Amino acid sequence: MGVSTFPPVPAAAPAPLLRIAAIEAVYQSAIVALHGVSLEVRPGEIHALLGANGAGKSTTLKAVSHLLPAERGQVRSGAIHFDGQDVAALGPAALVRRGLVPVLEGRRCFAHLTVEENLVTGGIGRGARRREIAAGLERVYAAFPRLAERRRSPAGLTSGGEQQMTAIGRALMAAPRLLVLDEPSMGLAPLVVQDIFRQLRRLNQEQGLSILVAEQNSTVALQYADRATVLDAGRSVLHGTAQALRQREDIQHFYFGQGVAEEAPELAAA
Secondary structure: OOOOOOOOOOOOOOOOOEEEEEEEEEEOOOEEEEEEEEEEEOOOOEEEEEOOOOOOHHHHHHHHOOOHHHHOEEEEEEEEEEOOEEHHHOOHHHHHHHOEEEEOOOOOOOOOOEHHHHHHHHHHHOOOOHHHHHHHHHHHHHHOHHHHHOOOOEHHHOOHHHHHHHHHHHHHOOOOOEEEEEOOOOOOOHHHHHHHHHHHHHHHHHHOOEEEEEEOOHHHHHHHOOEEEEEEOOEEEEEEEHHHHHHOOOHHHHHOOOOOHHHOOEOOOO
16 A cells, blocks of 8 residues: 655745734824835845835834834824734834834934944943943944944044944844844945945845845845835835846836836735
């Protein structure tokens, strides 16, 4: 009698590290900034959030980091879950301690502190011990050697690229599981932007760091991302793999806010 065989059962896909489900966000209880935005960030992936200026990228990231209340904003409906927990039930500091660490738009550094002092504040913010801070500094300097060279310089006297690296490095000192980046390429030279994204990709591949990055520069974002979501006028209008989005001839129409919601297919299941 022959031995019966059965096809292997496919492994279940891992639960998303971050799930944004149909959120509506408002400012001052009246100005609607997001209309049913949804996306998921899977463990170990880089997910790009694309769209023109005013599309709702920054509002989405602030909602994820629970920073909207500081700007008289709120998520009025829908839900955001990080690692299975409702973000609305946690404050920004608690989210950082759990591994969701934002880097806000504008290269925000403590200008009068040195580069290294800026980095150390990231470790202190998560309650790291001295040995952990020292190890974190080594990792940041390995990722961004220019910061090692400027470690004793006041951050306010460094270049724009060095300030952006400092802001990202400070976030890395908090040992993130999900790094949330808002417009890291803004105002920087193309070579600097490529260097920053290369290092982020290396951290993603070597350490499994998950990244959600909002970008107007769709070319560089799609070069390094695994998947992407396009926003237009506060709505998510395209989802798919970065490869599929790169191949679409009409991506710039979506990217610059032309011809949106009616043509918003899921491009790929991967």
